Amino acid sequence: MSVSRNRLNNAELALNGRMANKLTRPQARNSMVANLSERKNTGENEMKMLRVSFFGSIAAIICAVALLAVSAEVAVTKVRAATPLRSVADSPIVAAGRAVPSGSKAPGPSGYHLLKKIPLGGEGFWDYITFDPATRRLYISRGTRVVVLEVDSGKTAGEIPNTDGVHGIALAPEFNRGFTSNGRAGTVTIFDLKTLNVIGNVQAGTNPDAIIYDPSSKRVFAMNGRSKNVTAIEAATGKVVGTIPVDGKPEFAVADGAGHVYVNIEDKSEEQVIDSQNLKVTATWPLKPCQEPSGLAMDIVHRRLFAGCDNKMMAVIDADSGKVVATPEIGEGVDANAFDAELGYAYASNGESGTLTVVHEDSPDMYSVVENVPTQAHARTMALDPKTHQVFLVTADFGATPAATPDNAHPRPTMVKDSFVVLIFGK
Numbered sequence: 001m002s003v004s005r006n007r008l009n010n011a012e013l014a015l016n017g018r019m020a021n022k023l024t025r026p027q028a029r030n031s032m033v034a035n036l037s038e039r040k041n042t043g044e045n046e047m048k049m050l051r052v053s054f055f056g057s058i059a060a061i062i063c064a065v066a067l068l069a070v071s072a073e074v075a076v077t078k079v080r081a082a083t084p085l086r087s088v089a090d091s092p093i094v095a096a097g098r099a100v101p102s103g104s105k106a107p108g109p110s111g112y113h114l115l116k117k118i119p120l121g122g123e124g125f126w127d128y129i130t131f132d133p134a135t136r137r138l139y140i141s142r143g144t145r146v147v148v149l150e151v152d153s154g155k156t157a158g159e160i161p162n163t164d165g166v167h168g169i170a171l172a173p174e175f176n177r178g179f180t181s182n183g184r185a186g187t188v189t190i191f192d193l194k195t196l197n198v199i200g201n202v203q204a205g206t207n208p209d210a211i212i213y214d215p216s217s218k219r220v221f222a223m224n225g226r227s228k229n230v231t232a233i234e235a236a237t238g239k240v241v242g243t244i245p246v247d248g249k250p251e252f253a254v255a256d257g258a259g260h261v262y263v264n265i266e267d268k269s270e271e272q273v274i275d276s277q278n279l280k281v282t283a284t285w286p287l288k289p290c291q292e293p294s295g296l297a298m299d300i301v302h303r304r305l306f307a308g309c310d311n312k313m314m315a316v317i318d319a320d321s322g323k324v325v326a327t328p329e330i331g332e333g334v335d336a337n338a339f340d341a342e343l344g345y346a347y348a349s350n351g352e353s354g355t356l357t358v359v360h361e362d363s364p365d366m367y368s369v370v371e372n373v374p375t376q377a378h379a380r381t382m383a384l385d386p387k388t389h390q391v392f393l394v395t396a397d398f399g400a401t402p403a404a405t406p407d408n409a410h411p412r413p414t415m416v417k418d419s420f421v422v423l424i425f426g427k
Contacts, residue, residue, distance in 0.1 A: 110345070110358040110371040111427040112391065118154045120147065121418030126394055128168040128210065128252075128336065131383035132193070138383065138392055138422065139169040139178070146180055148196060149422060151392065158196040163189050168211040170220050172235040179220045179233070181208035188222055188231070190238050202240055204231040214255035217276040221261055223250035230263065232279055242279040246272050252296040252336070254305070256319065262305055264293040271305065271317060285322030290315035295337035295381075297346065302364040306346045308334035314348055314359060316367055325365045330357040331372055338384035338391070345370070349393055351380025356391060356425060375423060390426040 124143030131138050137157060138149040146160040146169055165184025172179070173193065180189040186206055190199040205224025213220050213235060220233040230244040230253075248268040255261050260282075261274040269291050273283040287293055287307060293315065295308035305317040308330065314337070316326040333352025339345070346367070348357040355372040356379075362368055379395035397419035402411045 108371045108373060110373060112356065112358060112371070112373045112425050113427075114375075114423060115390070115426045116154075116424040118149070118151075118422040118424070119418075120149070120156070120420050120422060122147070122420055123415075125412070125415070126381070126396075126420070127166070128381050129383045129392060129394055130169040130171060131385055131392055132171055132173070133385055133387050134173060135193075136385075139171075140394055140422070141166040141169065141180070142420075151422075151424065160189060160191050160196055160198065162198070165207075167209045170211040170213045172213045172218075172220065174215075174218075175235050177235060177238075179211055179213070179222075179235075181211040181222050183207045183209060183225075188220070188233060200238055202233060202238055204240075205229050205243065209250070210252040212253050212255055212261070214257075214261055214276045216255065216257050216259045219276060221253060221255075221274070221276070223253055223263060225249050225251075230261075230274065232276075244274055244279050244281065246274075246281060247284060251294045254296050254298045256298060256300055256303075260319075262296065262298070262319065264296050264307055266292050266294060269293060269309075271307065271322060283322060285317070287315050287317065287324060289313070289327060290324065294335050295348065297337040297339040299339050299341065299346075299361065299364075301341060302361070304361070304364055306337045306339055306348075306359075308337045308348045310334070314346065314357070314367075316346075316365075326367045328357075328359045328367045328369050330359075330369075331355040333380055335380035336382045338382060340384060340386060340389055342386070343389055347382065347384065347391060349375070349380055349382035349391075351378045351395075354379060356382070356393070373425065375425070376421075379423060388426065390424055393423045393425070394420070395423065396420040 127141045129140050136151050138151050140147045144164055146163055146166055148157040150157050163180045163182045165182055166180050167183050168181045170179045176193045178191045178193050182189060186204055187201045188204050189201050192199060204222045205227035207226040208222040209225040210223045218235050220235050222231040228246055228248055230246060230250060231240060232242045234241050246265060247270055248265045251264040251266040253261055253263040259276050261276045263272045265272055269287050271285045271287055272281050275282050290307060290309035292310035293307040297306045303319040305319050307315040309315055312330055312332055313327040314330050315324050317324055330348040331350025331353035334348045334350050336349045338347045344361040346359040354375050354377040356375050357372050358370040360368050360370050375393055376395045379393040383392045397416040398413040399416055401413040404411055
């Protein structure tokens with residue numbers, strides 16, 4: 001606008017000089033007035049055109065920017081529509097192994113996360129749990145009884161009573177029978193799988209702990225921790241058919257379905273092999289560097305055993321030679337293991353670290369830790385559903401540990417009332 005004013009003033013001065021040489025003063029005055037009026041009108045028109053041009057340019061720029069923004073949004077929308085949604089677990093932070101908070105539903109690299117938490121409450125500590133895939137019932141040891149849970153509904157189907165100091169539960173579906181190892185009583189309780197009614201009790205050794213069913217010999221084997229032997233029972237009749245001495249304190253065991261029962265000897269850090277038909281030990285293997293093995297699982301196809309060791313490792317053992325072929329790192333406080341043949345995953349439930357270690361079988365002799373899935377403190381025993389790949393754990397909240405006394409040198413911490421829960425993890 002200042003340019004137009006200067007142009008108008010310069011034109012006015014030039015015109016005055018030329019007209020003064022050619023016209024009389026009156027004529028010059030009249031002519032100058034007419035010309036000034038004309039120039040004034042021309043300047044105003046130029047100003048109007050400049051304003052229109054200026055604001056028109058601004059409007060054009062705004063329109064162009066708006067068109068670009070719309071185009072960009074359309075492009076982004078197309079990309080979003082074509083790209084699958086990613087979960088939190090896909091981020092580099094989670095994939096790198098950062099623990100998600102306890103109870104989080106965000107899956108990590110293994111895909112495992114908490115699906116459901118079922119509060120059961122009640123009194124009594126726990127040990128092993130056993131899952132029946134056919135009925136989708138979970139059998140939970142609770143001190144003096146076994147609680148039977150319908151995992152889909154979250155309702156209790158019933159209880160097996162009078163199982164004093166119960167540790168484990170073995171199932172023999174072909175005979176419609178279940179068996180419990182009662183540590184304090186030194187007995188095995190036999191019950192009906194459909195009605196849960198008790199059929200009878202048989203005498204075992206001192207402090208029977210883990211208990212399994214071997215489909216090859218159709219016998220039940222109870223691992224007696226204090227008497228350092230194994231009781232063999234005919235599943236069909238409930239009759240004790242033999243007792244097998246072992247090297248030390250037997251912990252968990254597995255059967256390969258081909259006549260072999262493998263037993264962890266916890267205090268000797270050994271693996272012993274029992275001939276389930278002839279009822280004798282046929283091999284003893286040191287598990288170094290594994291210390292104090294507890295949980296045990298098996299890949300029957302590739303003939304590999306997975307022992308959970310107290311020194312935070314999973315010993316992978318060749319079931320034919322006894323050689324330790326791998327020792328992937330796990331969490332602290334393991335007390336149970338499982339193997340999923342379809343996924344190629346070996347699991348360890350770690351009570352002290354509150355994690356579920358998931359290990360992948362890359363090959364029969366090579367293993368990689370996929371993830372340490374956060375669970376909950378004290379969730380140390382587990383069961384696996386091989387059909388749905390769900391993992392079941394149990395735990396509770398605890399208060400302070402009472403002071404030691406002459407009668408109880410190693411007291412347990414106090415369980416918070418009605419805090420006992422079942423945790424269901426899956427993909």
